[in-house]
Amino acid sequence: MRPLILPALLAALLAPSASAQTPDAPSPDATTAAKAVQPQVVAWRRDLHQHPELGNQEVRTxxxxxxxxxKLGLQPRTGIAHTGVVAVLKGGRPGPRIAIRADMDALxxxxxxxxxxxxxxTSQYRGQAVGxxxxxxxxxxxxxxxxxxTALAAQKQELPGEVMFVFQPAEEGPPNPGETFGAKLMLDEGVFRDFKPDAVFGLHVWAGLPVGQVGVxxxxxxxxxxEWSLTVNGKQTHGSRPWDGVDPITVAAQILLGTQSLIARQVNIAATPVVLTAGQFNAGVRFNIIPDEAKVxxxxxTFDAKVREDVITRFRRTAEDFAHASGATAKLxxxxxxxxxxxDxxxxxxxxxxxxxxxxxxxxxxxxxxxxxEDFAQFANTVPGLYFFVGSTSAGIDPARAPINHSPQFLLDEQSLDVGTRAMLQVALDYLHGGG
Known part of the structure; x- marks a missing residue:
């Protein structure tokens, strides 16, 4: 793909004046630079959209x-956490270190x-054929x-500090249960070992906001x-004689109802939100057989670590007590x-x-x-982090009614690409020029 913007031209657009080279001078404005790279950003996005890849399979990406x-003169490291890519841009002047992260995987x-x-x-996901x-x-x-x-590399010589560009796989989760998500695996493999940034930044396009807005x-x-898994074991019997066995389906249903009472009556959701949702309920193979096992x-x-631990403790106790009362067992x-x-x-x-x-x-x-x-949190738990939303719903469409992210009808207004580029570039420039 041929670059649309000559690096020299972009450098001229971004290069600060002599007075701007002092530490107290304002950083360059990102608007012109973002506009200059916008055609290429749109082209990249359309190409990637047409060739999506699931987590840990982002080989083409x-x-x-x-x-x-x-092409920017950087030396990317590849194969981090399977398919992750990292590159460091070293500016021509001393300054702080930052990292900017983007996730790569599709759904x-x-x-x-x-x-x-x-x-x-099309592909395979956990044994199923999927789009x-x-x-x-x-x-x-x-x-x-x-x-x-591209914009930062064009002004490399005038840029204070260093920037790590982190392209992360498997934010939506690895292909197989029990495997490590992309951000944690990148950290486990030492992505911040030799380059520990002073701050890490990330963004997400968001259908819940109109294009032009940024939320933080x-x-x-x-x-x-x-991700929780509840297994209830009872005793199989004929469906016409439930008293001869222990029905794990009924017990599991009682536990699920009990968890909703737990959230409504035992957790102070006025202080911090908590959501507990069942997404699958599997049990039995025939209409007139009560099975041995039900799995949910x-x-x-949650938003608070202590609340999380408390809810898990209460959930486990609720499950075990309901099961015990019916002669079943439950494992969470x-x-x-x-x-x-x-x-931060x-x-x-x-x-x-x-x-x-x-x-x-x-x-x-x-x-x-x-x-x-978002597993961006893994990076933000290692160094100070800042994450923001970029509105992606077109003008004239109510964001509350627009197909939300993860919908097969999720439709991104490409003006959000300019907004996101401009916002992240301005954040980076201001932080770097402002010092650590």
Whole structure:
């Protein structure tokens, strides 16, 4: 793919004046640079959208990223956490270190948008044939970060500090149960070992906001995600004679109802939101046989680590007590997929003016806590982190009614690519020029 912007031209657009080279001078404005790279960002996004790949299978995506980074004069490291890509840009002046992260993987969703570049890719996911779609917008995240990297590389000599570009696999989860999610695996493999940033930044396109707006909040922003599995063992018997056995289906249903009472009556949800949801209920093979076993799986979403532990303890006790009362047994297993994403308070205060500078003060809105989860939290638990949303729903469409992320009809307004590039670039420039 031929670059659309000559590096020299972009460098001229971004290069600070002589007075701007002092530590106290303002950083360059990102608007012109973001506009210059926008055609290429759109092209990258459309290409990636048409060729989505599931978690830990992002081979083509990683190749595209690495090739673009090499064109910028960078030396990308590949194969981190299976398919992750990392590159470090060293500025020509001393300054702080930052990391900017984008996730790369798509979802097992069959696209229904009707776009001319819609995905027609199919694959296997946990033993099932599935369509594959960038239904969460990770194609946009990759394109935006490549745009930011292009703009920053163009002013390398004038840039203070260093920037690590982190392209992460498997944010939506690894292909097989029990495997490690992408962010944690990258950290386990030492992505921050030799380069520990002073701050890490991430963004997410979000159908719940109109295009042009950016959403952020200090403190807890996205929930922790736990995947739980409840196994109830009873005693198989004929469906016409339930008294001869122990019905695990009824017991499991009682436990599920009990958990909803637990959330409503035992947890102070006025202080912090908690969601406990069952997504699958599997038991039996025939209409007139009460089976030995029932299995229920679901998710727990919390924003506070102590509340999380308390809810899990209460859930386990509820399950075991209901089972014991009926002569059954119950086993609850809980696996953490991601901790809560908590924006560092000092970093949020520092970065909010950069977001306002990029998109206008009126377009930076205060987000409520959102019960979706993000393993960006793993990075933000290692160094101070800041995560923000970029509105992706077109003008004239009510964001409350737009197909949300993960929908087969999720439709991103490409103006959000410019907004995201501009916002992240301004955040990076202001932080670097402002010193550590």
């Amino acid at each position: 990683a190749k595209v990223i690495a090739e673009q980074l090499r 097992p969703v069959t696209e229904q948008t009707g776009l001319p570049f819609a995905s027609k890719v 594959v779609m960038h239904a969460c917008g990770h194609d946009a995240h990759v394109a935006i970060l490549l745009g930011v990297a 909040r200090s403190g807890p922003m996205l929930a922790a995600a736990d 799986v679901g998710t727990l979403r 297993e809980v696996a953490s997929n991601a901790p809560a994403t908590i924006n 308070a000092a970093l949020t205060t520092r970065v909010r003016p950069s977001l306002q500078r990029a998109v206008g003060a009126d377009n930076v809105v205060e987000m409520p806590m959102v019960t979706v989860a």
